[in-house]
Amino acid sequence: MSDDRNSDARTISRSSVGRIVPTSSERARPFWQGGVEGVLKIAQCSDCGERIHPPRPICPHCHSKAITFTPVSGRGTVYSFTINRYQWLKEMPPPYVLAEVDLDDQPGLRLLATVTGCAPEDVSIGMQVKADFVEVEDGWIPVFVPESQP
């Protein structure tokens, strides 16, 4: 598993994402740390199974407090995207693609993240993507790469 992750990570141009330390709150820490094992982890209710993102300490579906972070497939579909051309952070020179990705694991489970591993112009709505990770100072930032990438 770890080897797979490393081979995927090599395909990402790290300089295009930069070094950003997310303000990883206690609530969200396992999300940002999942990359250590090469898996995307999303908060999930142990009682009803609902996956919750962003993470919350209470399930909005059944109000259970039994929330744990569990692996998801990391595979999904681009719902919408944009090619950002403005430099918001000095660590992230534009252009780069930001996309809302609907994960296959649960209807409506949507993540906003960068799409790397292909030219910005090659991203489209409906495109199949999979999670990958970029290491930063205090965690791993989940990103998406094209599913079809070799």
Place this chain on the structure above:
Amino acid sequence: MIEHSAVISGIGISEVGRRLHADPWALTADAALAAIADAGLTPADIDGISTYPGAIWSTPGITGAGVDDVRALLGINTRWHNGGGEMPGQLGSIIAAILAVGAGVVDHVLCFRTVWESTAQDRIGSRSATMAQVNERESHQWSKAYGVGYPTYGALWMQRYMHESGATREQLAQIALTCRANAMLNPQAVYRSEMTMDDYLSAKMISDPICLFDCDVPVDGSVAFVISRADNQTSGSRGIAFEAFGSAGGLENCAEMMWSRTSLKPGDVQLAELYDGFSIISILWLEALGLCEPLQAGLFIEGGERIALTGELPFNSGGGQLSGGRLHGYGSLYQACLQLSGSAGERQIKRRPEVAVVSSGVSTFASSLLLRAGR
């Protein structure tokens, strides 16, 4: 409905512009005193204050005065006040005033909104530099890790909207072009030079498919209103009536709530002053409010005739925030009041509108007001 117990009795606006380097408290006082005088009142008559967001810490320039500041500036005391960031859109502060007046707690509420973003960005250096000074909130981790800016969200909505509706950039350009055409008739608008379709289509892209002209412009300025009891107005009151408000989270829910509180229908609306922080937000409001069919806004505004000042549904008559400046919801309400009173000068709609809709915000931070002209 409680809306009928309150009216907009007076309106006021300060100087509005780019990089004014004016004291935001002075701008606030200018707008407030103008609104109070417009209502035929004196500061001593004001017994309530409501504002968005007030004296909270946010990005520099987003807020220029708080409730206490205004009490001190005008030398007044109040029986009730309200201010904060968590309300249903910027116009949520007006809705709170309606509720306070309607509940009989106060007679005359001063509502205000002051921005000085343009000067703040000029002093600090750039938009991104002011953004970097924002107070950290838990939600910021989801944007900061990925280099997400405010236009990102507008761009994601617009990209998806174009995908679902088949609307083209040429069609959607009419939001920016209509705002500019109206701004050319508004002496207080910040961008008043002509904009052509070619100008729009060749503009710098900010976050595809959003270009520079799809983004509203930060300004300095203040807008104020006096909300009074309908049965306690002076002879000078504008008497603009609240027909209904919507405050539910989400544009569709907000609109549904508003229409559930009135017998009027979308077809009765003669002026639409819709939030345009990004032009796509106006598109979403047009459809949510039922002013055109779902996913048909591109066709509805194509060519611009329908939404021109001379069209069936005049839109953002003062230039909106895209060309008039980001007065953050309050500017739209101000322009609606001018049109309903027949005092919009060169840009006055020929047949003075009787019914106007005004919206503020987007997503769950949203509200709308349905207004009727004074009798």
